[in-house]
Amino acid sequence: MKINMFQRMIAGLMMSASLIAPTYAQDDLDNPAWFMVDDGMALWETPNGPNDVSLEECDLGLGAGVVEGAFAQLPRYFEDTNQVMDIEARILHCMETIQGRDLVDVLAKPYSNAGGPGTEMEALVAYVASESNGMELATPQDHPAEQAAYELGEQLFYFRAGPHDFSCATCHSQSNKRIRLTELANLTNDESGPVFGSWPAYRKTEGVVRTMGWRLQSCSRQQRLTQLQIGSEATTALEVFLAVNGAGAEITAPGYKR
Amino acid sequence: MAGKIRLRASLNGDVAEVKALMRHPMETGLRKGKDGNPIPAHHITEVKATVGDRTVMHAFWSGAVSQNPLIGFNVANVKEGDEIIVSYVDNKGETGEGSATIK
Numbered sequence: 001m002k003i004n005m006f007q008r009m010i011a012g013l014m015m016s017a018s019l020i021a022p023t024y025a026q027d028d029l030d031n032p033a034w035f036m037v038d039d040g041m042a043l044w045e046t047p048n049g050p051n052d053v054s055l056e057e058c059d060l061g062l063g064a065g066v067v068e069g070a071f072a073q074l075p076r077y078f079e080d081t082n083q084v085m086d087i088e089a090r091i092l093h094c095m096e097t098i099q100g101r102d103l104v105d106v107l108a109k110p111y112s113n114a115g116g117p118g119t120e121m122e123a124l125v126a127y128v129a130s131e132s133n134g135m136e137l138a139t140p141q142d143h144p145a146e147q148a149a150y151e152l153g154e155q156l157f158y159f160r161a162g163p164h165d166f167s168c169a170t171c172h173s174q175s176n177k178r179i180r181l182t183e184l185a186n187l188t189n190d191e192s193g194p195v196f197g198s199w200p201a202y203r204k205t206e207g208v209v210r211t212m213g214w215r216l217q218s219c220s221r222q223q224r225l226t227q228l229q230i231g232s233e234a235t236t237a238l239e240v241f242l243a244v245n246g247a248g249a250e251i252t253a254p255g256y257k258r
Numbered sequence: 259m260a261g262k263i264r265l266r267a268s269l270n271g272d273v274a275e276v277k278a279l280m281r282h283p284m285e286t287g288l289r290k291g292k293d294g295n296p297i298p299a300h301h302i303t304e305v306k307a308t309v310g311d312r313t314v315m316h317a318f319w320s321g322a323v324s325q326n327p328l329i330g331f332n333v334a335n336v337k338e339g340d341e342i343i344v345s346y347v348d349n350k351g352e353t354g355e356g357s358a359t360i361k
Contacts, residue, residue, distance in 0.1 A: 035281045
């Protein structure tokens with residue numbers, strides 16, 4: 001037993017040594033988000049809900065069943081709902097219309113607690129986004145509704161409110177600034193691209209994949225505002241603002257964050 | 259159901275640089291849940307790597323390793339095309355495995 005303990009200690013020491021070896025570099029293989037991508041793909045293809053069908057016929061903007069490249073052009077205007085929808089709103093829409101599901105369950109807990117395990121929504125978003133990995137961010141601004149969403153997003157971004165009179169811009173409109181050790185990009189210009197393109201992301205502080213919808217919800221809480229709702233008009237508009245500012249950036253989702 | 263391990267082994271001379279990422283909650287057993295009760299320990303206790311019938315790495319872990327752990331190590335005396343298998347066992351007897359061709 002004693003030897004066993006000793007062995008464990010030695011193994012532990014060697015392990016930490018190899019983990020901080022200088023050759024260690026961040027890459028796809030290191031990112032546990034890819035496990036969630038696998039889960040999301042399986043969920044996408046698995047029949048669910050009263051209609052017992054999968055989400056494979058879901059139209060994410062490039063036609064029914066096309067997942068590859070769809071995330072690069074979201075949020076976008078959808079004729080069938082006459083709305084600009086983000087990835088989460090669209091997935092919810094497909095769950096409801098294709099699978100016939102009551103969304104109460106999904107909406108009760110779209111995002112997981114720290115430590116996981118991840119939710120269906122997080123897995124699906126990770127999967128869909130990963131299918132645009134390496135592509136350019138090309139959020140459309142053709143339809144008047146898409147342009148209106150950008151304008152609304154811009155207004156919301158600069159809108160000061162809450163007990164501290166903060167806006168998103170208070171924390172996110174200067175370059176080369178940090179809060180504690182975290183670098184905060186200027187989201188009002190093209191610095192927004194690499195940021196938008198790296199969500200959803202695995203957060204190592206929480207051990208789960210987080211979506212952009214969650215990120216904005218969390219920031220609205222930091223701003224001491226009423227919580228932004230998943231897939232809502234306000235969430236979507238802010239995403240359009242961020243994505244369009246960052247147009248052309250490479251999508252690296254699923255990302256890896258603090 | 260066996261857990262997943264993502265694995266890569268890249269050859270550098272006759273040494274393979276191996277990286278393995280395991281999907282595991284790695285609960286220490288020391289945390290308390292929202293209800294105030296301890297969350298039972300659930301963590302990997304042993305990780306093993308083999309090439310053919312050779313054990314090339316054998317580690318004994320405690321709960322003091324992060325969730326979804328990543329391990330990196332070098333394996334000498336291998337050649338392109340060799341298969342490396344990494345597996346784990348946890349304190350509940352659950353197992354995980356992944357394999358990769360060295361290249």
